[in-house]
Amino acid sequence: MMNIGSGSLMSVPSCTGSWKSGDVVSDQFPVGLRVLVVDDDPTCLRILEKMLRNCHYEVTKCNRAEIALSLLRENKNGFDIVISDVHMPDMDGFKLLEHIGLEMDLPVIMMSADDSKDVVMKGVTHGAYDYLIKPVRIEALKNIWQHVVRKKKHELKDNNYDQSGSVEEGDRQQKASEDVDYSSSANEGNCKNSKKRKEEEEEADERDDASALKKPRVVWSVELHQQFVQAVHQLGIDKAVPKKILELMNVPGLTRENVASHLQKYRLYLRRLSGVSQHQNGLNNSFMGRPDATFGIISNLNGLDLQAIAAAGQIPAQSLATLQAAALGRSATKSAIPMPLVDQRNLFSFENSKLRYPEGQQLQLNNSNKQTDLLHGIPTNMELKQLANLHNPSESFVGMNMQVNSTTQHNNSLLMRMSQSQPRAQMLNGANNGSQVSRLPLSMQQSLSSEGIPGAVLAQSGIVDNAHGSVYNPVSQASSMVDFSVNQSKELQSYNFSLGSNSSGMSTMTNRGMLQEEVNSDIKGSRGFPSNYDIFNELQPKSQNWSLQNVFSTFDASHHPSIQGTQGVSSQLLLQQGISSTHNSERNRNVPIGKPMYSNGEQSGHSNPMGGPQLNSVGGNMLAVKAERFPDADYQSTIFPVQFGQDDLMSAYLKQQGSVEPVETEFGFDGYTLDNLPV
């Protein structure tokens, strides 16, 4: 990586004044930055190559997008950044951008001789890290390394549960150029310096420390987020300023900064939502085509539901996947089957995965995290809806991602909750989707939360037929024993707008950094997967099917009735929720909204939850796939010992259930649905 490309480490060219030898010598980074440049114009390609070499980057050039993609695929970690032209004969540059974002999650810089606003905007919405107008000058190329650093920093931050990170993602780019001192920046692999620098500007509590959990951070629980959303709605999204939101929310201990950063994320999420609508059509298709894709999103939402359903055999895995995919708009999953697992994982794993895979993986994870984040706040209503829509009510949706912080007992209850989630989902949707989900009025949310969805749930087997549309069947099988990763919730929370539809897909993406990076991009996160949003949009034609989503949001500790095995789902759900929150003693976990209850550890194959006690409930993930294995309806009986830390749960669960299906280790559930993405 540090190697300099052939001939690149040349001393100052004799005739140039722009590249000083001093720059070359002082530090390693970004020397050796591995750049892949793609342009069908041979003249430009040659010039760029030379310029990049002069910047002491390691350059690989290629004139066809397909070739570029296969290069990237073959060398998953072989490149740090990609620069691509917009107009290419064999593939549209934005398509390439999407692919790269989805599969490799590398920063991509677009360039074109076209400087018209809509094209530049397209770059932004597709998640390009930058957009250069041709003719490109060497000065513009010299600083591209900042995007790599920024991205890494962002990811690291996420991993650290940087919930209240105030990183003004949008400003990052600008900031980066100002702040980071090129000459003193850390070496390539080490982002700390630049991170620190950036951190200074950001909220003080952000740290790379993995033990971030111990830090007092704002955990945007479902309730908190709901309060936030309500406040925003009350004020009107345009007039919602952090100060007023804070006042309306009236939450002790919450600071204006917390609200401000959350608001920023929320806004991005909303933008993504609205920007996605055009891509809906493609989503479904793309999902189908991409096995991997689907799960990412789905997990968010329906993680449980789908799984349960799938488990119940009611929904063919494929369609489930599709649904999910659609819902999430992301095609993250890899395997068709364990859909539920995957999904759950996605949701959850995002966070965990972040921890787990510092680098490349993280990228993936991050995306997924985003999803979860979204869910976190608001279960992906969309997904639920979609499911609901797609399947008749008789199908049971296994609770949505119930995040179980403490889950002890509650695997079952979680399931229950899922069923109830419907009403919640609605709520959440309403809250989240400004644009799309207007369906769920806030009031719904309110009512939902307060009661914990009394009617919503269903008996074990039954399908709850909610007026709202989604039916959750807590089903014993409920694989919905989703683990709610507590820890994750933290992470999720930070991002979660949990906007039903978008959140899962797009928002996560955005959270990840894409979103944040772009200055103007609202949709940045989407990284070119606007389709995600679309899916949601289109999938949720009926507002009523918000089954799970809101479930999460409404649950809070206060709602937990005693848990009894036979109680209706609602109570169980509530219970779960409540329990989760109560059990979360270790950490400050709130019942995450819509967090897939998958034990993170499991899903991703990591037994360790991300840094933290994530899933109390055992085998959240396991659930999905193993819905079958799940103990019967009597959830109570299947309560797993509550342990903080997935491992325990997992092992407990595993013991009970046998081995868990291996979860995809790659978290890359970006859940992006790319239109016509070649699989």
Next chain:
Amino acid sequence: MEVGQLQRSFVEYMTSLFREGFLDAQFCQLQQLQDDSNPDFVVEVVSLFFEDSERLLNDLTMALDQPNVDFKQVDAHVHQLKGSSSSVGAQRVKNCCVPFRNCCEEQNTEACLRCLQQIKQEYLLVKNKLQTLFELEQQIVAAGGAIPMVQ
């Protein structure tokens, strides 16, 4: 001719090219990229530009010659030409591309043909100029001199 004289001619010539808008600052960027490890960089890139442009101009001619002109395709070619000409600093060629694209948008074949004609002319002009410039450079080098930098 002695080196000094050659060099002066070179400078004059180059200056006039800038003044008359044949070349712009981007060309200087190219010159700055040239170094000991790539001593012929400018010539190399400009040659690529010539090749590519001629191909594009041919494509354009053919495209506009069709009974049903595919203006999207024509526009794509022009866009490409704009990109490459701007990258080498062939300013006048680049400037022809903008109205050309407008004509494509209007789907006006006649206007496009006129634009094509104009762009071909500009292209040939700049090609000629650059070739003259390179010859001067070669002479200077052959005479043992260094190529002066012109901004």
